[in-house]
Amino acid sequence: xxxxxxxxxxxxxxxxxxxxxxxxxxxxxxxxxxxxxxxxxxxxxxxxxxxxxxxxxxxxxxxxxxxxxxxxxxxxxxxxxxxxxxxxxxxxxxxxxxxxxxxxxxxxxxxxxxxxxxxxxxxxxxxxxxxxxxxxxxxxxxxxxxxxxxxxxxxxxxxxxxxxxxxxxxxxxxxxxxxxxxxxxxxxxxxxxxxxxxxxxxxxxxxxxxxxxxxxxxxxxxxxxxxxxxxxxxxxxxxxxxxxxxxxxxxxxxxxxxxxxxxxxxxxxxxxxxxxxxxxxxxxxxxxxxxxxxxxxxxxxxxxx
Amino acid sequence: xxxxxxxxxxxxxxxxxxxxxxxxxxxxxxxxxxxxxxxxxxxxxxxxxxxxxxxxxxxxxxxxxxxxxxxxxxxxxxxxxxxxxxxxxxxxxxxxxxxxxxxxxxxxxxxxxxxxxxxxxxxxxxxxxxxxxxxxxxxxxxxxxxxxxxxxxxxxxxxxxxxxxxxxxxxxxxxxxxxxxxxxxxxxxxxxxxxxxxxxxxxxxxxxxxxxxxxxxxxxxxxxxxxxxxxxxxxxxxxxxxxxxxxxxxxxxxxxxxxxxxxxxxxxxxxxxxxxxxxxxxxxxxxxxxxxxxxxxxxxxxxxxxxxxxxxxxxxxxxxxxxxxxxxxxxxxxxxxxxxxxxxxxxxxxxxxxxxxxxxxxxxxxxxxxxxxxxxxxxxxxxxxxxxxxxxxxxxxxxxxxxxxxxxxxxxx
Numbered sequence: 230x231x232x233x234x235x236x237x238x239x240x241x242x243x244x245x246x247x248x249x250x251x252x253x254x255x256x257x258x259x260x261x262x263x264x265x266x267x268x269x270x271x272x273x274x275x276x277x278x279x280x281x282x283x284x285x286x287x288x289x290x291x292x293x294x295x296x297x298x299x300x301x302x303x304x305x306x307x308x309x310x311x312x313x314x315x316x317x318x319x320x321x322x323x324x325x326x327x328x329x330x331x332x333x334x335x336x337x338x339x340x341x342x343x344x345x346x347x348x349x350x351x352x353x354x355x356x357x358x359x360x361x362x363x364x365x366x367x368x369x370x371x372x373x374x375x376x377x378x379x380x381x382x383x384x385x386x387x388x389x390x391x392x393x394x395x396x397x398x399x400x401x402x403x404x405x406x407x408x409x410x411x412x413x414x415x416x417x418x419x420x421x422x423x424x425x426x427x428x429x430x431x432x433x434x435x436x437x438x439x440x441x442x443x444x445x446x447x448x449x450x451x452x453x454x455x456x457x458x459x460x461x462x463x464x465x466x467x468x469x470x471x472x473x474x475x476x477x478x479x480x481x482x483x484x485x486x487x488x489x490x491x492x493x494x495x496x497x498x499x500x501x502x503x504x505x506x507x508x509x510x511x512x513x514x515x516x517x518x519x520x521x522x523x524x525x526x527x528x529x530x531x532x533x534x
Numbered sequence: 535x536x537x538x539x540x541x542x543x544x545x546x547x548x549x550x551x552x553x554x555x556x557x558x559x560x561x562x563x564x565x566x567x568x569x570x571x572x573x574x575x576x577x578x579x580x581x582x583x584x585x586x587x588x589x590x591x592x593x594x595x596x597x598x599x600x601x602x603x604x605x606x607x608x609x610x611x612x613x614x615x616x617x618x619x620x621x622x623x624x625x626x627x628x629x630x631x632x633x634x635x636x637x638x639x640x641x642x643x644x645x646x647x648x649x650x651x652x653x654x655x656x657x658x659x660x661x662x663x664x665x666x667x668x669x670x671x672x673x674x675x676x677x678x679x680x681x682x683x684x685x686x687x688x689x690x691x692x693x694x695x696x697x698x699x700x701x702x703x704x705x706x707x708x709x710x711x712x713x714x715x716x717x718x719x720x721x722x723x724x725x726x727x728x729x730x731x732x733x734x735x736x737x738x739x740x741x742x743x744x745x746x747x748x749x750x751x752x753x754x755x756x757x758x759x760x761x762x763x764x765x766x767x768x769x770x771x772x773x774x775x776x777x778x779x780x781x782x783x784x785x786x787x788x789x790x791x792x793x794x795x796x797x798x799x800x801x802x803x804x805x806x807x808x809x810x811x812x813x814x815x816x817x818x819x820x821x822x823x824x825x826x827x828x829x830x831x832x833x834x835x836x837x838x839x840x841x842x843x844x845x846x847x848x849x850x851x852x853x854x855x856x857x858x859x860x861x862x863x864x865x866x867x868x869x870x871x872x873x874x875x876x877x878x879x880x881x882x883x884x885x886x887x888x889x890x891x892x893x894x895x896x897x898x899x900x901x902x903x904x905x906x907x908x909x910x911x912x913x914x915x916x917x918x919x920x921x922x923x924x925x926x927x928x929x930x931x932x933x934x935x936x937x938x939x940x941x942x943x944x945x946x947x
Contacts, residue, residue, distance in 0.1 A: 249842045250743055256735025257744070257754045260816065263809050264757050267768060270775040328568025336562060337569075345569060352576050354932060356870025358899045359579070359921050362906045366914060367582045395575045402572070428558040449763065456765025458873035459899075463906055483767050483873070490774060490877040504877075508771045512764070519763060 271512060274505030281499045289506065295469040295485075297500055304510065306471035310479035314390040314461055315454035317475065321394025322401045322450055327443070329398070330405035335431040353399035361463030364392035369464065372476070380476050384466030387475035393460050401450040408442020409435055441529035448522035452515050458483040482507050583925075587692045587918035590667040592678045594685040596655035597622060607646060607654075612638075615645040622653045658707045659685055661912050693919035701885055702896070706905075706912035711920055717800065717888050717895040721875070722868050724804025724891065725811055729864065732808075733815030734850075734857060740816070741823040742845055762813040770877025773806030778878060787892040798879030801891040806874050811864040818860025822853040855938055862935040866928050872899035898924050 279286050283300045292303025329349070333342055368388040373381045381387075412435050420430040436443070466478025467488050480488070486504045494501050599607050602618050610618075616637050620628055631637065631652075637645070650656070659682055662674055667689070678687055700710025736758070744751035778797045783789045785805070786797040826849050834844040850857075881896050882904040888895050898920060905917035 243840060246840055246842050250739075253735045253739035253743060256732050257739040257751075259732050260736060260758050260761055260812065261754060263772070263812070264761060266776055267764070267772050270772060271768075274775065325568045325571055328565045329572050332565035332569045336565060345573065348573050348576055351929075352572065354866060354870075354928060355579070356872065356899055356924065356928070358870070358872040358902050358906075359583075359925070362902060362917055362921060363579050363582060365906060366586060366918075367578065395579075398572055398575070426554050426558045428561045429554070432561075452763060456767065458765070458767045459903065462873075462876075463903065483765065486767055486771065487873055487876050490770070490879075496779060505771060505775070508768055512768055515763065515765060515768075516760070519760060 267512065271505050271509040274502050275509045277497070278499065278502035278506045281502065284499065293471045297503065300499075302499075302503060304482075304507065306469045307480060307482045307485055307507065308510075309471065309473065310386055310461075310465065310469075311455055311481040311483070313386050313473065313475055313479075314393060314465060314481055315451060317387055317390025318393035318397055318454040318457075319447075319451065321391055322397040323447065325394075326398050326401035326446075326450075327405060329402040330409055330443075331431055331436070333402075334406050334409035335427065335435060349399045349402060352395070353403070355396075357396060357457060357459040358463070360392050360396045361389075361460040363395075364388045364460055364464035368392050376476065382466070382476060382478050384464060384478035385476045386461075386465050386479055389461045389464040390475065392464065393454055393457055396457070396460065397450045397453055400453060401446050404446035404449065405439070405443045408439040408446065411442065412438045441526045444529060445522045445526040448518050448525070452518040452522075455514055455518075456483060456511065458487050462487045482511050486511075583918045583921050585664045585918075586914055587664075587922055588667075589664045589690065589915070590662045590671070590674055590687050591658045591690040592660040592682055592685040592687055593656045594659050594682060596657070597653055598684075599654050602649075602653065607649060610642075610646075612640070612642045612645055615642065615649055618649055618653060619645070627652070656707075657705075658690070658912060661690075661915050692915045693922050697916070697919055698923065701887070702883055702901075704883070706910065706916050709905075709916055711898060711901060711923055713884060713887055714896045714898045714901045714920075715923070717880075718869055718897040718899075720800045720888050720891070720895065721804045721807055721897060722865055724801060725807035725868050726861065726865065728805060728808030729812045729815045730861060733812055734819050736812075736816045737819030737823055737857075738845060738850075741820055742841070742849070758813050758816050762817060765873075766810055766871055767873040767877060769806055769810040770874030772809065773802055773874060773878045777802035777805050785892075792892050795892040796879075796894065798894065799892050800888055800895045803875055803878045803880065803895060803897075804891070806878050807868045807871065810871065810874060811868050814864050814867060815860060818863065819853070819857045822856025822860060823849060825856060826852045855941065859935045859938045862931055862938070866931045866935075869928060869931070870899060870924065872897075872903055875900055876903070898927075 278284060279289070284302050289302055289304050291305070292301065293305045294301045294303050295306050329345075333345060337345065365384075365388070368391055369381070369383060369385065372385065372388050373383075416434055416438060417430050420434040425434070461481045461484045465481060465484055467480055467484065468478065469485065470477060470479040472479055486507055489500055489504050602622075603610055603614065607615075619631070619637065623631070631648070640648070660678070667674065675687055678685055697710050698715070699712050700708065701713050703709040736754075740751065740755060740758075744754070746752060746755075777785050782797040785799065785802045786792075786795045787801075788795070830848050830852065831844055834848045839847075875897050880900040881894050882900060884894055884896050886893075902917050902920045902924065905913040905920065908914075
């Protein structure tokens with residue numbers, strides 16, 4: 230008996246187990262390295278950019294001309310075109326996406342769901358470059374036929390934005406549907422018991438209860454639209470322009486980065502550094518939207534036990 | 535039964551109920567319509583692509599085959615074909631061809647191909663989409679007769695076997711996607727090579743080891759969720775700054791003794807893509823590991839297994855199908871990503887197959903992008919054909935993932 234008392238299993242160090250745990254921790258930590266890498270590189274090169282003679286952070290954020298050849302770096306035209314394309318995307322994605330979500334979660338029976346959901350999933354899996362092709366060869370000719378070839382340029386923000394809406398639609402609708410689906414059945418039954426119709430139940434009880442999820446979906450969709458590159462690079466035109474006319478061509482932030490880095494770009498030129506400054510702006514917008522989404526989701530969250 | 539309005543106003547008229555009922559029906563239709571719009575969008579997209587990848591083309595020969603011989607070229611013997619080549623090519627080009635491979639030793643089909651390519655040289659000078667090709671066939675043929683008297687019309691599918699196996703070309707009818715497909719495959723392979731071990735490792739750490747109350751673990755988890763939302767072009771910028779520029783000696787292979795390569799190569803692109811799919815990988819793998827019942831772990835511990843033994847021989851095998859499904863979805867994401875590849879420096883025109891991780895590269899979505907932005911109509915046609923190739927690859931991969939997922943849920947029951 231005494232023999233066993235002397236062995237203390239607890240104190241035994243399993244070196245192999247520890248090594249494994251260390252390695253696994255490193256794997257998890259690698260994602261932090263990625264983030265730090267992104268932030269470090271963006272900050273470093275942006276700093277170089279703002280040190281270039283004639284470039285300053287204030288001018289960068291407040292002037293409305295972006296023409297590197299004469300040394301003018303005002304980011305506003307890139308931001309406005311990004312906002313305009315995103316705006317059109319949301320005009321398409323929000324009403325249709327919400328309609329799809331409510332229909333699928335409240336109305337559709339099992340068989341219809343079985344057909345529609347995979348179709349929407351396929352829509353979500355299509356690469357964005359294909360949507361870009363779609364915008365340029367399908368949407369733009371339609372817009373030009375409706376509004377006239379004089380008003381609508383071949384490359385225009387509207388066509389890019391509308392198709393971006395189609396791209397975002399599955400993301401928004403499936404996230405919203407999840408939120409609607411999570412509303413407990415008892416709430417619906419209570420609404421029915423009070424004499425509500427199906428529609429009244431859906432719009433006045435279920436949607437408000439799922440509002441936090443829907444808002445989160447909304448914000449994630451916006452940040453998708455802001456970060457989307459290929460559709461705008463193909464359909465919205467190249468060359469920056471400060472315009473609020475959606476039928477005109479204007480380059481977005483992402484489109485600019487893609488065009489400038491697409492050529493054989495020389496390191497440490499203002500051009501090269503400028504894509505990092507714009508990247509930093511994009512990253513900050515994205516981060517702000519993420520934080521906002523969490524705040525709003527928490528604010529409107531209703532907890533059901 | 536009519537509900538009469540009562541004096542105290544508690545109940546309503548039948549018109550009131552009627553109105554609510556009608557509004558309900560109208561909204562039901564509106565919601566249904568918005569759903570149908572979503573489906574229509576998908577079909578329009580597919581139809582547009584198909585519409586533009588098949589259709590009438592006007593072909594013009596450099597030398598009409600009927601001038602070369604009275605019988606169809608296919609019926610000629612090798613000797614006659616060689617004579618045609620000799621008559622119609624400059625002696626220098628004929629000798630070059632002979633030097634590449636003696637003409638006499640070539641088969642009849644090879645010679646026929648050669649005659650077609652070098653002498654007849656069919657050139658597509660105009661193309662039409664599928665729908666006008668069917669509905670306005672007569673107008674098109676009249677138009678061609680008038681404008682291109684030497685050309686003839688034929689029905690042509692831009693997506694064909696030659697399109698898949700040919701290398702790139704500046705002429706749309708001779709261009710193909712072989713090099714781009716190989717490039718894409720290489721990139722995805724390297725991305726998986728990086729993301730699979732890191733992703734599964736991180737997922738195991740977070741699910742099995744990490745205590746959620748420790749700040750570092752909470753940061754890792756939040757960070758992964760945030761990374762999944764970073765725009766892909768930002769990853770491209772990261773790849774450009776880190777893999778292409780800072781780690782240039784490693785990624786160009788010069789410290790391994792491979793000189794003369796740029797660092798804008800498959801390795802850099804693959805690493806960038808690996809980082810891009812990593813968060814998606816981790817989240818999927820976490821889900822798979824989380825769904826393994828705890829009882830399995832307890833059973834293993836009770837038999838005296840250590841933590842790692844439990845994970846390695848019980849948790850991982852049970853989670854394997856889920857992890858694989860997640861990886862397949864990540865692969866299909868990596869195949870379709872374009873923006874980071876542009877930033878890292880994909881070539882839009884490259885004529886040799888990628889030979890290894892240090893070669894320059896192109897990829898299928900890059901070709902689609904490049905061809906779409908060209909002004910000529912024929913490039914639109916081959917862009918559509920390339921899109922079909924890409925979509926078929928993606929659909930196959932996704933179908934595979936769905937089958938795996940179904941097998942997984944069967945096993946659960």
